[in-house]
Amino acid sequence: MSTLFLALAAGAVVGLALGALGGGGAVLAVPALIYVLGFTPAAATTASLVIVAATAATGLYAHTRDGNVRWGTGVLFASAGLVPAALGGAVAGRLPPALLTGAFGILAALAAARMLRTPPEVVQADRSVRRGRAAATGAALGAVTGVLGVGGGFLAVPALVTTLRLRMRTAVGTSLLVITVNALAALATRTGAADALDWSVIAPFTGAAILGAWDGRRLSGKVKADTLRRIFARVLLAVAGLMLIGSLV
Known part of the structure; x- marks a missing residue:
């Protein structure tokens, strides 16, 4: 099968996951x-x-048109993660590959478990957001983004739903803002590494992901919010298992 x-x-x-679930892309x-x-x-x-x-x-633009982005919360959440994301990106290249994949798997499993434990009634309506809680959560997410090379959506969505009490669809749209900012901040610390990438693979991968979004x-x-949440959690559990196995072999 061709590359x-x-x-x-x-x-x-990847694009389908990001567009529908607001995370899970990375x-x-x-x-x-x-x-x-x-x-x-x-x-x-x-x-x-x-x-x-x-x-x-790309997904953020589409969700903005649908009114599913909480800009104030998203900007605060993302801004708090900028410096931690940059610092994490600088540290990532010095970590052993097995440690990176193992940590990735553990975080994915924890996020999935939290999503599955969240009762449906918690995610039915947006609530007021405490600025301090949003900033602290955003800073932690930024650090994870920088170290593990993820946009953070697979953690941002659970955080926005369970910690900041946003509706699932609002969390999906808002997480795309957070993902974009965090990914760009982490990428800025890896400019040298980006030069060595195989763009003949990355370019078509990215193009297909944008269309999928x-x-x-x-x-x-078209799908109920609680159904989206459970699908997202189960995908995370499957990927977590794969990554944990990969870190041990």
């Missing part, structure tokens, strides 16, 4: 880049930032 076809197929899945992109397209863990985390930043920005956004308007 181009694999890149297009993986990109479409948590799917990193394993695909490593296990399907042959990238090293360090190169995969850098490439995923490029892919996710471009795709999330539009389909994902339409899907999110």
Whole structure:
């Protein structure tokens, strides 16, 4: 099977996840880049930032038109994570590959478990957001983004839903703002690493992901919020298992 076809197929899945679920793009992109397209863990985390930043920005535009973005909360959340994301990006290249993949898997599993434990009534209506809580959560997410090369959506969505009490669809749209800002901040610290990437793979991967994000956004308007939350959590659990196994072999 050709590398181009694999890149297009993986990109479409990543875009669909980002558009429909507001996250899961990098948590799917990193394993695909490593296990399907042959990238090293360090190169995969850098490439995923490029892919996710471009795709999330596209999805953000679509969700903004639908009124699903809480700009005040999103800007505060993302701004608090800028410095931690940059610092984390500078540290990431010095960490062992097995540690990166293992930490990735553990965080994905924890986020999925929290999403599955959240009772449906908690996510039915947006509530007022405490600025201090939003900033603290955003800073923690930024650090994770920088170290693991993720946009942060697979953690941002659970945080926005369970900690900041946003509706699932509002959390999806707002998380795309957070993902875009965090991914760009982390990528800025990896400019040297980006020069060595295989753009013949990354370009079609990104293009397919952007197209998939539009389909994902339409899907999110047709599926119940609680169903989206459970789908997201189960995808995270599956990927977490794959990454944890990969860190041990």
